[in-house]
Amino acid sequence: MEMYLLDWANLLLRWLHVITAIAWVGSSFYFVFLDNNLIKPESPDLLEKGVGGAMWAVHGGGFYNPQKYMVAPKKIHTHLHWFYWESYTTWLTGFALFSVSYLWQAQTYMVDPQLIAWTQGEAVAVALAFLVGFWLIYDVLCRTIGAREGGDKWVGLLVFLVVVGASWLATHVFAGRAAFLLVGAMIGTAMSANVFFWIIPGQRKMVKAMGAGEPVDPIHGKRGKQRSVHNTYFTLPVLFAMLSNHYSFTYTGPYNWLVLVAMMAAGALIRQFFVMRHGYKLGRNGNPAPYAWLGVAVIVALIVVMRPPVPVANNSAATPPVATPVAVADVKQVMTARCVMCHGEGMQMKGVRLDSEEWINRHAQAIYQQVVVTKAMPMNNATGITDEERALIARWFELR
Ligand code: HEC
Numbered sequence: 001m002e003m004y005l006l007d008w009a010n011l012l013l014r015w016l017h018v019i020t021a022i023a024w025v026g027s028s029f030y031f032v033f034l035d036n037n038l039i040k041p042e043s044p045d046l047l048e049k050g051v052g053g054a055m056w057a058v059h060g061g062g063f064y065n066p067q068k069y070m071v072a073p074k075k076i077h078t079h080l081h082w083f084y085w086e087s088y089t090t091w092l093t094g095f096a097l098f099s100v101s102y103l104w105q106a107q108t109y110m111v112d113p114q115l116i117a118w119t120q121g122e123a124v125a126v127a128l129a130f131l132v133g134f135w136l137i138y139d140v141l142c143r144t145i146g147a148r149e150g151g152d153k154w155v156g157l158l159v160f161l162v163v164v165g166a167s168w169l170a171t172h173v174f175a176g177r178a179a180f181l182l183v184g185a186m187i188g189t190a191m192s193a194n195v196f197f198w199i200i201p202g203q204r205k206m207v208k209a210m211g212a213g214e215p216v217d218p219i220h221g222k223r224g225k226q227r228s229v230h231n232t233y234f235t236l237p238v239l240f241a242m243l244s245n246h247y248s249f250t251y252t253g254p255y256n257w258l259v260l261v262a263m264m265a266a267g268a269l270i271r272q273f274f275v276m277r278h279g280y281k282l283g284r285n286g287n288p289a290p291y292a293w294l295g296v297a298v299i300v301a302l303i304v305v306m307r308p309p310v311p312v313a314n315n316s317a318a319t320p321p322v323a324t325p326v327a328v329a330d331v332k333q334v335m336t337a338r339c340v341m342c343h344g345e346g347m348q349m350k351g352v353r354l355d356s357e358e359w360i361n362r363h364a365q366a367i368y369q370q371v372v373v374t375k376a377m378p379m380n381n382a383t384g385i386t387d388e389e390r391a392l393i394a395r396w397f398e399l400r
Contacts, residue, residue, distance in 0.1 A: 009100050017093035024086035032232050036278035038068055072216040084200050091192035098185055112175035112380045134186040135193050167257040175380045176251030180260055184241025187234050194227035236267030248376040262298050269295035326396035328357045338383040368397040
């Protein structure tokens with residue numbers, strides 16, 4: 001029953017998380033796009049009002065003409081729309097989902113006893129330390145080096161190095177799948193914290209100053225913009241980390257941390273292409289294409305480097321060995337030894353039971369995929385399945 005309810009919680013939280021993330025990423029991409037497409041108005045009354053740039057767009061059967069004021073307009077409408085719930089709900093649902101599907105079942109999903117046999121409490125504490133620790137380091141970098149003239153490039157480089165270090169560390173203390181997700185959650189947390197601690201408070205100060213008829217300190221806008229720019233480069237890397245758990249080939253190898261870093265770097269490069277592309281059309285930026293090509297080259301290189309080894313051809317024997325079908329009873333023996341502790345009467349992970357021949361036959365395709373193709377099962381190989389046993393399952397499935 002607990003498993004069943006956890007599955008529901010997982011489904012509903014994931015649904016909500018994806019929806020709110022789409023809303024957040026969508027609006028944040030839109031504003032980056034908007035900023036890059038603003039054209040300085042020529043009409044004197046707009047200039048007189050303080051409009052620094054405007055854009056014309058057509059969407060959904062209507063025409064839109066958003067205008068951006070430099071620093072602050074002389075007066076603002078009382079109905080001012082703020083953007084923060086998209087971000088906060090994404091973080092809240094994401095953290096709840098992480099708790100339900102990882103922290104709650106840390107022994108199954110996070111701990112790889114071949115790395116470090118954490119207790120659940122330890123695993124939870126270490127995971128939370130990643131989330132908080134990254135934010136503290138990143139925030140200090142932005143406030144010190146990032147506040148200096150021309151410091152932004154250094155912040156970018158240092159944040160990249162911190163992410164590399166965190167990826168290495170996470171994959172050396174947790175199972176690959178959890179480590180990838182944790183690195184994604186860590187960066188995602190910093191993105192929401194940027195909104196919560198800097199962007200929104202800064203905007204509140206601006207609005208307050210305007211209300212009091214005082215001059216608006218441009219530092220708030222500058223700081224908000226810096227965090228906003230970082231968030232845009234974090235987006236694609238985080239989304240890769242969030243999706244990676246469906247692709248065990250990315251996180252199961254010994255150099256999985258490099259795969260994570262390379263994919264995240266490719267994401268940031270491709271994002272850079274899109275950011276610059278809008279301004280490029282208006283003649284503001286250099287040609288951004290090299291960023292896209294570099295990102296694609298990194299991915300292609302990974303595809304090549306990570307390819308599975310070609311099986312050694314058996315050219316010694318003139319007669320190929322006759323493949324004999326495997327009886328399901330033999331497979332059942334393997335299941336009993338390696339799988340039933342998580343897929344038996346007591347516990348049925350993902351609703352999969354493997355304690356009878358009938359169930360085994362029914363799940364044949366999924367067993368083959370999980371054990372032979374992706375090797376995701378047994379989870380973190382908790383039960384120590386051997387290569388021979390995997391081969392046996394492969395033969396059983398292929399010759400059924
Ligand atoms: C330590 C516990 C554990 C062991 C041992 C284990 N599994 Fe799993 N299994 C899980 C968990 C947890 C999930 C859910 C994975 C997820 O959420 O992606 C799962 C999911 C599955 C699924 C469904 C996958 C899907 O996404 O639909 C199959 C099939 C499966 N396991 C087969 C096996 C087989 C076959 C073995 C033995 C060779 C095995 N498992 C051993 C924990 C285990």
